[in-house]
Amino acid sequence: MNRAHEQYLVGLDLAGRRVVVVGGGQVAQRRVAKLIASGAVVEVVSPEVTPAVEGMAAAREIAWTPRRFDDGDLEGAWYAIAATDDPAVNQQVTSEADRHRIFCVRADDGQAGTAVTPATGEFDGLTVGVLARGAHRRSAAVRTALVEALQAGVVDDSAEDPLPGVALVGGGPGDPELITVRGRRLLSRAQVVVADRLGPRDLIDELSPDVEVIDASKIPYGRAMAQQRINELLVEHAKAGRFVVRLKGGDPFVYGRGFEEVQACAEAGVPVTVVPGITSAFAAPALAGVPVSHRGVAHEIVVVSGHVAPDDPRSLTDWEALGRMTGTVVLMMAVERIGVFADVLVANGRPADTPVVIVQDGTTRIQRTVRATLATAGRVAKDEEVSPPAIVVIGPVAGLDAPGPGGAGAA
Known part of the structure; x- marks a missing residue:
């Protein structure tokens, strides 16, 4: 490829057309996923592939030929990608592609191929593609900024008013x-x-x-x-x-x-x-460092509405069953009756020392976490002046050692 020339950005319709990817590592894995989405008939030629590529082959999304590249492997292909970690093999792929007039991307040296892969992003039927003359970080950064601007509505892509x-x-x-x-x-x-x-x-x-x-x-x-x-x-x-x-x-x-x-x-x-x-039922505890499930600790999660008391005729909850279970109970809309719900769970078999975590205003600037047990939940919630909205997590997961508020999800 002549460095003095502009690169011509074009969209290829690969649906139903053969594409050969030589190499089975991380670069190939990323390219293959996009090619599958385009409808291409993909064949990967490589002695070894990543687990993800192997999974695609097992699901028959692609074909995998488990050997090194040989001359003739590009026969019938419309497009090729050389993505091995061996420059000699990549050059072999590029040379055969040239002979057959097949556009070929060379992942290790974009200037040595006859095509380059732009940084692309999808948004509501739009495909945004950016080329930066080999400056891959720059093209990726611009691509990401454009897609985020579209997602946020900063860039208006609508040609007409939305339908009612x-x-x-x-x-x-x-x-x-x-x-x-x-x-x-x-x-x-x-x-x-x-x-x-x-x-x-x-x-x-x-x-x-x-x-x-x-x-x-x-x-x-x-x-x-x-x-x-x-x-x-x-x-x-x-x-x-x-x-x-x-x-x-x-x-x-x-x-x-x-x-x-x-x-x-x-x-x-x-x-x-x-x-x-x-849902805040899972997000608020997560950002407070509380998993609602954890291997070897909880195999069940029940999300319960607390808008009516256990003895209310409108209640559809089997509190006796909840008392017998050992997993996680997540209460929503339960601030007013936390003590009542704790008592009924203990009465039906839950240990009184079962850990309880209350996450108020989860994921917001004023999020706070209050810890208690079933025996103390009602009193602690009152003393701490807990107010809605709050998520209550009951079970062994609430007693796990965890980062402070926001620690598990802090960016």
């Missing part, structure tokens, strides 16, 4: 960086946002001034917008031709009444897109 409808987006446990990529993208396109109190509040401030934001907060034991009214707002705005994002905390289907909103929209003929979110 509702996106039910799980915003995650509170930290704005823990919303999914798809959730953030849809939020950036919203014309109306119906937001929960526990959704990622910082993202609301980033919305365009012309976006209508409707506060649908439900404050425990306080002010709350009726669920029926929330359902009506979603339908009304969507039928008025707007794209509505229902931004909820955590995951919309984990005690979030999200399915009720889906049902309301479906009954009204309004299209709905559901975007799952990270």
Whole structure:
């Protein structure tokens, strides 16, 4: 390749076409995954491959020829990648590709091949590719920045207004960086946002001034917008031709009444897109250094709603069974009745000294962790003035030695 020439960036349609990758190491592994996604018919030629490549071959996503490269291996190929750790073999692959007029990427020396692999990223049907004349770190950095800008809505890629409808987006446990990529993208396109109190509040401030934001907060034991009214707002705005994002905390289907909103929209003929979110039931303990499962410690995890007491006729929870189990119980919406739930678990067989961890305002700037046992949980929660939102983890995992708050997930 002539260094004085510009590189011509082009998209190849490799679906159904033979591509040969020579080499089975980490570089080959990364390239093969992309080639599979493109629909290429991939053959890897290498005496040895990584476990991941071997797994792709076992799943018949690719073919693997377990030997060294031989002349003739590129016959019928449309594209080739030389990715061994032997420059002589890579040169052999490049030479044969030249003879057959097959474009070939040489991973160890991009200038020695007839093609180069750009730094690429995917976003909502777009493929962003960056070449930097061999400066791979630079091209990767620019690629990442462009994709993140698209995901955050900083770069507007929309050629037209979004279609009317509702996106039910799980915003995650509170930290704005823990919303999914798809959730953030849809939020950036919203014309109306119906937001929960526990959704990622910082993202609301980033919305365009012309976006209508409707506060649908439900404050425990306080002010709350009726669920029926929330359902009506979603339908009304969507039928008025707007794209509505229902931004909820955590995951919309984990005690979030999200399915009720889906049902309301479906009954009204309004299209709905559901975007799952990270549930605080697992995220908040993780960032407090508490795993909800751990090998040899807990083989079961039960997530329980604490919005009604154990003796309430509306309760659907088998508290006797929870008392007998030895794994992890995660209580949500349980602050008001922590002592009651602890007592009923002890009464049904859980040891009184079972560790308890309470994580308040998990993943946010004011997150804090309170430790107790089933015997002391009610008193400790009262003394420490624990308030919603809080996640309660009960079981041996709550007693594991762990980093301080945020230590397990600190960046």
